Amino acid sequence: xxxxxxQAIESKYFPNSSKTRLRELIRTLxxxxxxxxxxLPFFAxxxxxxxxxxxxxxxxxxxxxxxxPLFEQTWVGIEYFKQLLTDIDFYLAFRxxxxxxxxxxxxxTIASIVFALALNEVKNIxxxxxxxTISYLPYFVSWPIIANIVISMLAxxxxxxxxxxxxxxxxNPILYLGVPNLFWLIAVLTLIWKYMGYGxxxxxxxxxxxxxxxxxxxxxxxxxxxxxxxHVTFPGILPVLKVMTIINIGYLLNSEYEMQYLxxxxxxxxxxxxxxxxxLKYGINLGRYSFATAAGxxxxxxxxxxxxxxxxxxxxxxxxKLF
Numbered sequence: 202x203x204x205x206x207x208q209a210i211e212s213k214y215f216p217n218s219s220k221t222r223l224r225e226l227i228r229t230l231x232x233x234x235x236x237x238x239x240x241l242p243f244f245a246x247x248x249x250x251x252x253x254x255x256x257x258x259x260x261x262x263x264x265x266x267x268x269x270p271l272f273e274q275t276w277v278g279i280e281y282f283k284q285l286l287t288d289i290d291f292y293l294a295f296r297x298x299x300x301x302x303x304x305x306x307x308x309x310t311i312a313s314i315v316f317a318l319a320l321n322e323v324k325n326i327x328x329x330x331x332x333x334t335i336s337y338l339p340y341f342v343s344w345p346i347i348a349n350i351v352i353s354m355l356a357x358x359x360x361x362x363x364x365x366x367x368x369x370x371x372x373n374p375i376l377y378l379g380v381p382n383l384f385w386l387i388a389v390l391t392l393i394w395k396y397m398g399y400g401x402x403x404x405x406x407x408x409x410x411x412x413x414x415x416x417x418x419x420x421x422x423x424x425x426x427x428x429x430x431x432h433v434t435f436p437g438i439l440p441v442l443k444v445m446t447i448i449n450i451g452y453l454l455n456s457e458y459e460m461q462y463l464x465x466x467x468x469x470x471x472x473x474x475x476x477x478x479x480x481l482k483y484g485i486n487l488g489r490y491s492f493a494t495a496a497g498x499x500x501x502x503x504x505x506x507x508x509x510x511x512x513x514x515x516x517x518x519x520x521x522k523l524f
Contacts, residue, residue, distance in 0.1 A: 261495040281495035291496070294479035297472055301385055301461075302453040305392045310446070312393045313400035314438070318430055320401070321408045333405070336398025348463035351391055352378065378464060384472040391460060403445060404438050411437035443515055451508040454500045476500055 230237065261281060263274035285291055316336065323329040339347070354360045355377040362374040377383050411434065419429045458477030465473030474482075476496060484493025 258494065258498050260491050261498045263491055265491040265494075277491075281492045282499065284492065285495055285499060288483075290474070290483070291476075291479060293471060294474045294476050297385075297461075298454055298456045298475040298477075301388050301392075301475070302456050304385065304389045306446075306449050306453065308389060309393050309396060309400060310442070310449070312397045314404055314442070316397055317401040317404035317408060317438075318434060320405060321434065322426065322430075333398070333401075336401065338398070339395045340399035342395070344457070344459035344463060347391065347395060348460065351387070351464060355387070378466060379468040381469045381472045384464070384469040387464070388460060388473075391464075392457060403441060407438040407441040408434060447508065447511045447515065450511045451504050453507060454504050 259271065260274075262276060262278060263271075264277050265274055320329055320333055323332070356362070357374040357376060361377070362371070365371045366374070377387060415433045415437075416429055419433050424432060454476060456475045456477065458475055458481075461473050461475050462478050462481070465478065480493045480496045483489065484496060
């Protein structure tokens with residue numbers, strides 16, 4: 202018995218199906234034309250600032266010199282990539298970037314979720330909105346101000362040393378930013394403080410979309426507050442958590458270099474230098490633009506690979522993948 206393919210069946214019995222799909226597409230686009238028009242500036246921004254600059258990646262394979270047209274530069278192949286991958290300072294910067302970004306991804310996400318869950322349990326609407334608004338404020342404060350606050354608090358006569366001395370925990374003040382091993386902890390705590398409230402917005406929105414009937418059913422079944430959180434609230438925000446995790450993995454190598462640049466010093470450089478500050482120090486500041494471009498290409502390609510790996514891992518776990 203001869204079986205026909207789907208396309209053969211459509212062409213034989215539904216000869217106008219392609220035209221029908223085209224009309225449906227045009228009808229859908231016409232219905233959504235307002236949203237499409239609103240999204241055009243964002244697409245333009247993405248193309249102009251996200252994709253058009255990619256032509257500059259050719260500099261990574263050239264010995265770039267000012268005053269010479271781009272495609273008339275001397276081609277050196279992967280020479281700068283070799284230099285990059287054989288530099289011990291780059292490996293230290295790569296390690297610091299992964300560690301601080303990874304710690305922030307894990308503990309920052311946990312802090313945002315816990316904060317969202319705690320706010321959801323608050324019954325006083327006025328107090329809830331006040332706390333939520335206050336939690337957003339650090340996100341809108343620039344890094345120079347944040348860095349000055351942190352430096353002042355961790356200074357020899359700062360708030361932290363004064364408090365610990367008054368409690369008898371330490372006898373002499375500690376220069377925290379001068380202790381290399383403490384920099385990762387300081388950086389992660391600073392990032393959590395700055396982004397926790399803003400990061401909780403998406404989880405608060407996911408919680409509000411959960412049907413109240415689920416909570417009522419759980420309460421009828423005898424579930425307490427903690428069990429309702431575990432069996433109703435958390436499963437409700439789990440799809441959002443997966444999507445946000447996949448997206449944030451793509452930013453693991455895009456650490457908040459302003460923080461490391463402002464809080465870093467000669468004493469903690471082995472733990473504070475990240476890829477972006479490494480590129481600034483050994484690439485741009487020294488006029489090695491091809492070397493800096495090679496580092497940027499390496500970081501972007503690795504970030505893309507990490508996103509695909511995370512998306513694949515989600516599929517292996519039996520969940521819906523992002524793309």
